[in-house]
Amino acid sequence: MKRTKFLVVCSIALFIFLAACNDSGNTSISLAEVTRSVFYAPQYVAIEKGFFEEEGLDVELQTTWGGDTTMTTLLSDGADIALVGSETSIYVYAQDSSDYAINFAQLTKTDGTFLVAKEEQPDFTWENLRDSNFLGQRVGGMPQMVGESVLKNHGIDPHADLDLSQNIDFGNIPGAFASGDYEYVQLFEPTASVFEAEGNGHIVASFGEESGNVPYTVFMAKQSYMDENDEEISKFTRAIYQAQQWVEDSSAEEIAEVIEPYFEDSDLDMLTASIDRYKSQDSFATDPTLDVEGWENLKNIMDDAGELPADVPYDELVNTEFAEEVVNN
Structure with a gap:
């Protein structure tokens, strides 16, 4: 009986080990x-x-x-x-x-996001964002929190000085920006560069450069x-x-x-x-x-x-x- 229990335990242990490994x-x-x-x-x-x-x-x-x-x-x-x-x-x-x-x-x-504007802005300054229609990221997520921190460092209150939208799911933000009337959005690469290449947006600033380590x-x-x-x-x-x-x-x-x-x-x-x-x-x-x-x-x-x-x-x-x-x- 003891031998049978021992064999069962060993078989279970072997199964667990093999489950964690592949054929290689x-x-x-x-x-x-x-x-x-x-x-x-x-x-x-x-x-x-x-x-x-x-x-x-x-x-x-x-x-x-x-x-x-x-x-x-x-x-x-x-x-x-x-x-x-x-x-x-x-x-x-x-x-x-x-x-x-x-x-x-x-x-x-x-931070890995870039500020993308719908229109070209060769003389961009952060003041350009004031009173703009801004498509934000998820509340409580790092892109949004870093974005808010950077804006505040430039004297802009993201909730008082912008028309801020935060009701779009993360995966749908690029499409919403392209089809909506938003003026600015935060995007990761390569999406930001794709937008620029297709003429759907223009990279005007980097949140990574602004926010530090x-x-x-x-x-x-x-x-x-x-x-x-x-x-x-x-x-x-x-x-x-x-x-x-x-x-x-x-x-x-x-x-x-x-x-x-x-x-x-x-x-x-x-x-x-x-x-x-x-x-x-x-x-x-x-x-x-x-x-x-x-x-x-x-x-x-x-x-x-x-x-x-x-x-x-x-x-x-x-x-x-x-x-x-x-x-x-």
Whole structure:
């Protein structure tokens, strides 16, 4: 009887192990990204250059379109790791979650949106936005909070000095801007460049250049997953670091050639221009360590927007052990 129980336990353990691995023997990791953007170039490089595979990982990427959906996917075990704005981890923590998300590897260190105007404005100043019809991003999301912070720094109250619309879903914002009577919008690349190329808009400013160092998009996982899969988290972080270094040392054109399969509707020249914009403003983090300065800037931006639910200490939601290990070794 004891032998039978032992064999059953062993069979269950073997099944669990095999379920986490694919036919190649690599460990499978499900990764949810908040949107598809050139802003996440190092992530696509890690996949396409085989850096994950070299670590014995097979990363299955899904795009979950929006911070709320992405965090829900992570918390419900629809993904092992999420690439999403670090503000979402604060929202979850403030809800007294028993198994909250931990930020362990930073991918981008500035805002990734650009201010796009419907009409050409060669002499643009931020004062041009006053009394304009502005299509904003989701309330409580990083694009909107950073956008509001930048506008306030230029003396513009986004809720008093603009006709601000925030009722459009994240994925539908580009289409709404193109077809509506909005004068300004925040867009990520390559969408901003596509609009410019098609004559549907003109890039007039960068929110990334205006907002400074902030952990805009970060890889995070539930605490329970990290406790049970610390080796996989370490391997994942090492692959990301290798991709970040490759992106730092490579030209925009070389990067564009690698990530082109993820942007079938964008030609190579447009991708190159988009990547060059991000590289020129140091948007791509060169290592995965999320520092205290960035975390405090994030909380200040959230607080300024009236969206900080709790003053969460850096050490509570940020784990730099894996990042520091791979960088130092």
